[in-house]
Amino acid sequence: MTQQPSIGRIVHYVSHGTPGGEYTKECRAAVITELTSDPEHPDQVGLAVLNPTGFFFNQACEHHEAEGDDEAGMPGGGALNHPGGTWHWPERTA
Template sequence: MSEQQVPSVGRVVHYVSHGTPVREDGTQAYTEQCRAAIITGAPDCDAHMECASLAVLNPGGLFFDQHVPHNETSQQRGGTWHWPERVG
């Protein structure tokens, strides 16, 4: 997308879940997954990081978090959010 998007209340974004800890055999019960989330607040975090407060929509229920860092890199880490990828 050529223009910079600005986080604002009500916008839909993707949250990357943390997943469960890695077991001794190298497996995980749940891996990092993209989940739908709604921005519930767009606080001013600091000059070096864009963040948002989110309501995350998981298959098993809702999760709420504040000051979640924004990450648009190809290395999307658990506990961050990014804009949904364009489809079609």
């Protein structure tokens, strides 16, 4: 990962969706609220997730690089290429 997480940065959180498929996984805007000090999980962060229906707070959220991310750290793929409950850097737009 070329970018480093820091408090206040905007990232994408991937929602889990529902088991029955009524709701699919979605990227949601999130703000990094804490950094973990665990050396085994340096990319874990605490997030304040901004949903259309309210806020969600998640501690120890794992970072995930998607299939399609390149060596320069440019993210790609959207929610379908990330497991639910993880965070990633927002995709670049043209």
